[in-house]
Amino acid sequence: AQSVTQLGSHVSVSEGALVLLRCNYSSSVPPYLFWYVQYPNQGLQLLLKYTSAATLVKGINGFEAEFKKSETSFHLTKPSAHMSDAAEYFCAVSEGYQKVTFGTGTKLQVIP
Amino acid sequence: NAGVTQTPKFQVLKTGQSMTLQCAQDMNHNSMYWYRQDPGMGLRLIYYSASEGTTDKGEVPNGYNVSRLNKREFSLRLESAAPSQTSVYFCASIGDGRVLTGELFFGEGSRLTVL
Numbered sequence: 460a461q462s463v464t465q466l467g468s469h470v471s472v473s474e475g476a477l478v479l480l481r482c483n484y485s486s487s488v489p490p491y492l493f494w495y496v497q498y499p500n501q502g503l504q505l506l507l508k509y510t511s512a513a514t515l516v517k518g519i520n521g522f523e524a525e526f527k528k529s530e531t532s533f534h535l536t537k538p539s540a541h542m543s544d545a546a547e548y549f550c551a552v553s554e555g556y557q558k559v560t561f562g563t564g565t566k567l568q569v570i571p
Numbered sequence: 572n573a574g575v576t577q578t579p580k581f582q583v584l585k586t587g588q589s590m591t592l593q594c595a596q597d598m599n600h601n602s603m604y605w606y607r608q609d610p611g612m613g614l615r616l617i618y619y620s621a622s623e624g625t626t627d628k629g630e631v632p633n634g635y636n637v638s639r640l641n642k643r644e645f646s647l648r649l650e651s652a653a654p655s656q657t658s659v660y661f662c663a664s665i666g667d668g669r670v671l672t673g674e675l676f677f678g679e680g681s682r683l684t685v686l
Contacts, residue, residue, distance in 0.1 A: 500680075502679045503614075503661070503675070504677065563611055
């Protein structure tokens, strides 16, 4: 069965600092991995995805994530946080057809 | 582009009342989903529909029913609402070319409170 674990329900960073949001997955087959972002009172939107083409994946708004099979991780990073990055971020895994499993989410606070 | 549209956006119910959440997508997607979002629990799949005329249970189907009315519309019904169903409900869909990769398109959510 597939699952994801997001370490830290809340993360605070200063504006301009590195953003690191952690995600570890469990899957019995090579997975598809995703990061979604949710701004207040909105639905989720895709930030980036890993589908085995490249281990370092670049997404929108300067975010990127690296797939590390040996560590079963897919951590999300951004070199310099911006106030507009404040949101909730969800890691998700799919083993293929139909089913996507989400993590519990990490709320990112950016301090001016 | 409207994408995925959910109605209503907000609803307050009393225990035992019934209601239907509506979802429509204009992207010609075959697959549609209903999730609920609760603090600290992420998104949990309630039901999904792989295509018009088919529905399947997800992780937390108890207390809900669904109808895939046509290719565009997928409704979620609470027959007898309970306080445990207080949540934010999201409808989502996947385009045919993205089914295997699980890339979802979400509506803005329906916030339901059951008193």
